Amino acid sequence: MSHEPPMLALGEAKLPLFFGVDVGGTNIKIGLLDDQGKTLAFEQIATNEAEGPEQAIQRTCETCWRLVDAVGADRNSVVRAGLGSPGPMCLERGLLLNPVNLPNWHNLKIKDSLAQSLGLEVSFVNDANAAAYGEFWVGTGQQYNSMALFTLGTGVGGGLIVHGTLINGLNSFGSETGHIVVDSRPDARLCIWGGGRGHLEAYASASAVTARTSERILAGEKSTLSSILDAGKAITSKLVYEAALEGDGLSLEIIDETAFYLGVGVTSTIHAIDPGIVVLGGAMDFGGRDCKIGQRFLKGITDEFQRRTFPNVAAGTKIDFATLGGAAGHIGAAGIAHSDYHNQHDA
C-alpha cells in the first residue's frame, strides 16, 4: 500500500524546500517537499543493508540532489532534511542503536553522517513518529492540533502529537503506544521482542494476528485457512483478511478480537492526551475504509472505545484510517525538518 502523492510543479511550490528520508531495512524512500508539505519529487532506492551504511548514505545524498536538479530547483532552496529510521535509537546523539532490520548499521551516528554528506542540518526521528507527523501535517490529522497514530504492521508503531509537538520522550521511547499494556494477566501474550507481556503489539500486530489464527486452527477450530497450514505454508494477515471477505468465521472472529484490543489501547491513549483524532496506518488495514471488512474493523475499535469512555469524549473523537500510505514516513520526516526549521528561523 505505497501510493505516491501527486507531484507538484516547481512553479506552484512554496519555498523553502525540504528533504524527507525514510530508512527501512529493504528500501530508503526519499522525497523533496515544499513548505506546505506538497511533494515535488520522490524516489525509492534499495537499502542494500548488508553493504553497510556508508554507501547507502552516499546514494541517499546523491538521490536527494538528483531530485532537486530533476525538477529544476535551486540547490540553495533546500534548507533542511528530515530523517526517519527504525528504533531503538538515541535522538539526542543522533544515534541508531540496534534496530533488528538493520543489523549492519548498529551504533551508527546516522544523523551526523547524513548531515555531513548533504551539507544540511538534519532532524532525526523514529520512523513511526515520522509517519504520525506526516498524517498530522498533510494527511488524516491535518485539521487537528493533536493526533495519535497506530501503525499496524509486523509490529504496532505509534506516534503522538500534542498541540503540534511530537512526543519523543526522555529515552527516545515516547509515543510507543504499541507497547502499552492491554492485558495484565500473568499468562498474557508476549511482544515480538520477547520481553513485553500483554502489550498491544502482542495482540494487534500482523504477526500477532497470524500467530493467534494459527494457534486456534492448530487447536482444532474450523477455518478455510487450515488448508494453508496443511500445505506447510504460513498464514499471513492478508490471508486472514481474504478469508474474512469470503465469510470465514474464525477469520472474522480474529479481526473482531484485534479490534477489541485496539479499542482498549486506543481508549488508554485517548484518555492520556485527548487528541480528537486517532489514525490507523500501516499495511494491515483489512481493506481500509472502502471495504466492508475494513469498516467492520474500524467500527469494532470505535464501539469498544465508546463503551469505555465518557460521553463527551466519545462524541468529540474521531477514529479513521490513514491517507498517505507508505509515503507517510518520508513526508513526516520532511515535516519535522519543516517544523524545526521554522522554530529556529521564525522569530
Ligand SMILES: [Zn+2]
Ligand atoms: Zn511490547
